[in-house]
Amino acid sequence: MVGYISNIYVGVYTVLVGMVITFKQMFKPRVTHQYPYQYEFERKDNYREIPIGNRGQLHNRVEDCIVCNKCAQICPVDCIYIDSRKPSGGRGAKLWESMNVVHLKDRKQIIGIVEGDTKKIEPDTEITINQTVPTGQTRKVSSNDVDRIVERKKVTFYMDRFDIDMALCMYCGLCTEVCPTECLTMVDTLQGIEYSEFDRANLNYSFVKPELYK
Amino acid sequence: MRQFFGIFGNLSEVTVGSSKPLAGLLLEILPPLPAFLEEYEQLLAMITACGIFVGVVPLIPLVLVLAERKVSAFIQDRTGPMRVGPWGILQTLADGVKLLFKEDLIPPYGDRVLFRLAPYIIVCFSLAAFVAIPFGAIDLGDERYVFIVSNLNIGIFYILAVSSVIVIGIIMAGWASNSKWSLLGSLRSAAQMVSYEIPVGLSILSVIMVVQTLNMQGIVDQQDGGLHSWLIFRTPFSFIAFFVFFISAIAEVNRTPFDLPEAESELVAGFHTEYSGMRFALFFIAEYANMFAVCAIAVTLFLGGWQGVLPGIDILGGLPGFVFKTLFLVFVMMWIRWTLPRLRVDQLMNLCWKYLIPVSFFNILGVGIWMLIFGADTMDMKSLGPSLVVIVIAVFILLKQVFKGVSGTKRETTPVPSS
Amino acid sequence: MEVSEFVFYLFALLTVVSALAVVTLPNVVHAAFSLMVTLFSVAGLYVFLQADFLAATQVIVYVGGILVLILFGVLMTSSKLVMKVSIEVSMWQMFGGIFVSSALLAVLLLLTFETPWNVLSEVVDSSDSTVEQIGIAILQKKFLLPFEVASIILLIALIGAVFISRAEEQE
Structure with missing residues (x-):
């Protein structure tokens, strides 16, 4: 008889404990991303970056x-x-001569002829790039930012x-x-x-x- | 005419105390009828009063389905439906329209007639329970009109009788579908509902012993005068009876943790597996209307009906108060649904036959003895005082244990940081 | 015709037709469901007799309880639900049947016409609860002994059911 009543008591109180926990859970912040309308989730911790090389x-x-x-x-x-x-x-006849394409580390490419030796670049040197296409401007880039240089036919x-x-x-x-x-x-x-x-x-x-x- | 309908609360006439049912209010506020209809004006008022409920009750699922989805979402740290309308409040409307236009499929080897009939039976008898529930009251002149379609003398007994017929509809749906899932689901559902009707009836009986009437409006009238006069606090045993009633009511409307008839992992969707389109929507309407009705009965019997919280001051009184209390109980049902896992069949029957039924018998005995010792007038301070003291002490001990339990589990519930 | 008369004859017709359907329908489940209509229309007739408590009891006991039991029995025991109802009997059986049923009809008719029915001259004020009268009649007046005997019989049936199910478990 004592076991029966204590069984009821334990049943009631454990259910109430569970209910208190779920009630507290209701006031915690939502983790859902309203994706097309909301891009803040990119900064959240539980967001996994799109891996480099993703197709x-x-x-x-x-x-x-x-x-x-x-x-x-x-x-x-x-x-x-x-x-x-x-x-x-x-x-x-050709539209333009071959030149070099400078690939920067932030994955922006720059077309143009690098002045000087293209094979090896000393670190911390400024490289002047002649951007022949389309405007023919020149631009200086630090060699630390350069990823690689590819020849353009x-x-x-x-x-x-x-x-x-x-x-x-x-x-x-x-x-x-x-x-x-x-x-x-x-x-x-x-x-x-x-x-x-x-x-x-x-x-x-x-x-x-x-x-x-x- | 009057002989037949007189039994349903004497139409618009005075029945209990000084209050009149909804039909009386309609006769009062609507313009007079043309001469050839005057003979039937009471009947027409009655039918109109029924029509109001038939129109309003199917709108309940519209609110409750959304509430269910939102509550479940909040408990699980989600947001729920967000797209249709602001915060997704029109989601259920969109779903309803979609269901209306869906194809109405009937299984080829099923029983066509019974398959079509079953949803109507279930919906009819779910709606029928609303006839005898008083939703509120309004004072017009020196008369009091109660929002009740028919103030039946056997009110609560009528509701029990009507809601027991829903089982037939469920068995009909399950058998007519000619599907294993449907038949098993409906048999489970029937066994469950028939079993759990017993604790429901017995815990209602322990309330009836206190109020000594079956009339729903009569029960509400006796709870006039504030929080302490609510029937749940009259004796310590009616406090227990409320919880027995509520647990059994959850089981009777087939909701988690007692949703074995619709267990998705075992039975696909239970007795309505084969239904689609509007017939499925009818099952949905019946389910949520039942849920609302059961909570409304709990409020009427235990939580003061449409009577207010404080004596004299109309806080949480009338129609809004009643709806608020009912929706709170509905919320508790949803809260329980998203807290507890589903029971096994043997655990379900164990709970009913070994715990709820003995406890409710004990309640009946206890209420009788309590009324013998402290007098039959449970509103008297001589009886109410000890009752309140016992309830407060019991609740205090339980809550102390609960909060100890909650703080004990705190370490386990902290979320694991994502890697 | 008055509306109430119309409703009465509707219920009476439903009772008779559905009861006939129970006997003649080849499908057992259909018969069980038409039994529901019969029981319901009987409850409706009770309402006409101003016996609201009895009507609700009819629904809760027969429709909500016994009919569900019948359906359970039908659905869980028999794999063949459709069976032919054959009424081909021998001459002697037919004469015997006619004799028994006409005797029964005679007794029923005799009872119907001999019983002093309480005809209500006026509509009873429906605020007089029938529940109260039934309760007083059963518990304070003449029907206490039958009530107790009935409850003891039900208790014995309950204990018997528990015993049978337990004995099976021990094997």
Whole structure:
């Protein structure tokens, strides 16, 4: 009989303890992110960064592109469409000479010819880069920020069309591997993930900038 | 005519004390009818009063489903529905519209007639319980009108009778679906509801012994005069009876921790697995209407009905007070739902037959002995005083233990920091 | 026709039709569900007799209790729910049946016409609770002994049920 009553008592009081705990839980801050409206969660502790090298949306820096057509050839689903045209000067004519592309560590690329020896750069030296395309300005960059320098071949084609159909793309990343100037990349930030559209035609990205060839 | 409907609280006439039901109020405030309808004006007023409830009760799930989702979200540190309307308050409306336009599927080897009939039976008898619940009162002139469709003499007994028929609808739905999940769910549900009707009835009986009437408005009238006159505090045994009633009521509306009939992990959705579209919505309406009705009965029987908290001052009184108290009990039901895990079948029957039923028999005995010792008038200070002292001491001991328990578990509940 | 008469005949018709359906329907479950309609309309007839407590008891005991029991029995024991109701009997059986049923009808009719029914000349004031009268009649007046005997029989049945289920457990 004593066991019976104490059983009831323990039952009641443990349920009440549980209820007090859940009641306290009601006033704790929410952990839900209202994602498309709210981006603050990127700063929160429990948010995991998108890893570097994530295969996201494709992006082409047409200033670097030499229209070699390798990406369109290797694409397994044929989602890259490139049309090119030779310049009017006839055989051997080219749009510009070969130059070097300076890749900075913050993943911004700068096109241009580096003055001096391109193979080895001393740390803490200022490098002057002649940005020939499109404006021909010069800019100084600290060599600590430089990630690598890639040679850019001379351009012998006008680019009339460089379209990537992201609705077709299967994110294999082969095109970025074969790209000789490393101008075709996959965006590994949040912008490379969220590009949903209501119309499928809007997923056909065009990267041509006609103003480059004027 | 009057002979038949007279039994339902004599239409708009005075029944108990000086209060009139809702139909009387309608006759008073609505414009007079054309001459050829005057003969039936009382009947029409009655039907209109019923119509008000039939119109309002299906709106209850609209609020309660959202509340359920929000409470569950808050307990689990989530936000709940947020998209439809500000803070998602229109979510249930959107879901309801969606259900209205969904395809109405009937299982090919099921029983078509019974399959269609079952939701209507359940909804009808859930709504029927609302007929005898007094929702509030208004003084107009020197008359008092109570918001009750029909002030039945057997009020609470009628509600028990009507709510026991819901079981038939559930079995019908389960069998007509021709599905294992539905049949098992409905059989479980029926066993559970039939078992738990006993502690409900017995704990109501221990209240009826104190008030000595079955009339719902009569029960509310006896709780006039503030917090201390609520029936829950009249004797220590009615305090226990309230909790017995509430636990059994949770089981009778098939909610967690007693939601075995709808256990998702075992039975998909229980007796309404095969239902879709509007028929499913009807089950939903019935479920939440039941939940509201059960809480309203608990408020009427134990927590003073629509009477206020303080004598003379109209705090938490009338219709808003009644709805507030009822919604608070509904909130407690949701709170329990998101605190406790689901019971096993044997544990469920164990709780009912070995704990709740003996305890409620003990309550009946206790109330009888208490009224023998301290006098039948439980409102008298000679009886009320000892009762309040016993209740306060018991609650104090329990709460002390609870807070000790809460502080003991504090270390375990601190969240593990994410790596 | 008065509205109340119409309602009365509706209930009476429902009682008879659904009771016939209980006997004749081939599906046992359908028969059980039409039994619900029968019990309900009987409760409605009780309401006409100003016996509100009896009507509610009818619903709570027969519909909420016994019908659920019947449904449980039907659903859990038999795998064949649909069976043919055959009324083919021999001549002797038919004569015997006719004799027994007409005797029963005669007794019932005799009772119906001989019982001094309390006909109410006026509508009873419904504030007079029938519950109170029933309680006084059972516990203070003449029906105390039958009441106690009935409760002892139910207790014995309960103990018997517990004993049977326990004995099975021990095997």
